[in-house]
Amino acid sequence: MTPTTDRVAIVTGAARGIGAATAARLAADGHAVALLDLREEAAAETAAALAADGHRAIGVGADVADEQSVTDAVERVVAELGAPTVLVNNAGILRDNLLFKMSTDDWDAVLGVHLRGAFLMTRAVQQHMVSARWGRIVNLSSTSxxxxxxxxNYSAAKAxxxxxxxxxxxxxxKFGVTANAVAPGVVATDMIAETAERVGVPLEDFLAGIAQxxxxxxxxxxxDIAAAVAFFCSTEASFTNGQVLYVAGGPQD
Structure with missing residues (x-):
C-alpha cells in the first residue's frame, strides 16, 4: 500500500493487543497516531515506544463510554497532532456469562464500551473528516x-x-468518508489469556484447542488484524465502503 503522509489517526483501546498493533502499523504507514485507552499510563508507554522509533505518537487517557471524556480526548488530539481523519474503534471489554447468570451491569458495561463508545468517538471525529472531505472509520467487530x-452481551455489541x-x-x-469493519476470530491477546485463566485452562492448551x-x-x-485495518485506512480503499471483513483463518457464515 502507498504510505500516507500528514494524516492523524486515533486508535481506541490501544495500550495493548490489537489496538497497540494497529497503532504501530498505522504509524509505520506514515500516520501520526493517538493511542486512546482507559489506562493512560499504559497508552503513554506504548506511544513512547513508537515515538522512540521516530513516529509521531501520543497516549491519551479516555473512557470512550463517557461523553465528556471523549470530547476532551479528541480536543487534545487536535491540539497536539492535528485534526484526525482516521478512526479505529477498537476499545472493548468482556463480561462473559450465561444469560441466566448475566447481570444488568455486565450487559450495560459491554454495550457501553463497544456501541456507545464507537458512537461517541465517531460523532466527535466525523466533523474533521467531513471538513477534510476525506476520512476512514474502521470498527472492530468479531466472529462472535x-x-x-x-x-x-458481547455478541449483541459486535453484531x-x-x-x-x-x-x-x-x-x-458522499463526504469522502468510508466506514468498514474487521471481524477477528480468536486472537492471541491479553484478553484471551484472561479468559483462559478464568476457565482454568493453561493458555497454551486453550489456544491449541481453538486452533484445531x-x-x-x-x-x-x-x-493479522492490524494489516486488515490498515488496508481499510489506506487511500487504495476509497471504493470499499460498508464492508465487514472476517479475519479468522477460515470462512465465516
Missing part, C-alpha cells in the same frame, strides 16, 4: 457477532457494530 455461547458500520457508510460516503477448529491451523496474531 454470529453468536457465541456465554456472550449474549451492532456491523449495523453501525453500514449505516455510517451510507451517511458519510481453524482451517489455517492457528489462532490469529494482533498483526
Amino acid at each position: 457477532a454470529l453468536g457465541h455461547r456465554g456472550q449474549v 451492532g457494530m456491523q449495523g453501525f458500520t453500514k449505516s455510517l457508510a451510507i451517511e458519510l460516503g 477448529d481453524v482451517p489455517a491451523g492457528r489462532v490469529g496474531r494482533p498483526e
Whole structure:
C-alpha cells in the first residue's frame, strides 16, 4: 500500500493487543497516531515506544463510554497532532456469562464500551473528516457477532457494530468518508489469556484447542488484524465502503 503522509489517526483501546498493533502499523504507514485507552499510563508507554522509533505518537487517557471524556480526548488530539481523519474503534471489554447468570451491569458495561463508545468517538471525529472531505472509520467487530455461547452481551455489541458500520457508510460516503469493519476470530491477546485463566485452562492448551477448529491451523496474531485495518485506512480503499471483513483463518457464515 502507498504510505500516507500528514494524516492523524486515533486508535481506541490501544495500550495493548490489537489496538497497540494497529497503532504501530498505522504509524509505520506514515500516520501520526493517538493511542486512546482507559489506562493512560499504559497508552503513554506504548506511544513512547513508537515515538522512540521516530513516529509521531501520543497516549491519551479516555473512557470512550463517557461523553465528556471523549470530547476532551479528541480536543487534545487536535491540539497536539492535528485534526484526525482516521478512526479505529477498537476499545472493548468482556463480561462473559450465561444469560441466566448475566447481570444488568455486565450487559450495560459491554454495550457501553463497544456501541456507545464507537458512537461517541465517531460523532466527535466525523466533523474533521467531513471538513477534510476525506476520512476512514474502521470498527472492530468479531466472529462472535454470529453468536457465541456465554456472550449474549458481547455478541449483541459486535453484531451492532456491523449495523453501525453500514449505516455510517451510507451517511458519510458522499463526504469522502468510508466506514468498514474487521471481524477477528480468536486472537492471541491479553484478553484471551484472561479468559483462559478464568476457565482454568493453561493458555497454551486453550489456544491449541481453538486452533484445531481453524482451517489455517492457528489462532490469529494482533498483526493479522492490524494489516486488515490498515488496508481499510489506506487511500487504495476509497471504493470499499460498508464492508465487514472476517479475519479468522477460515470462512465465516
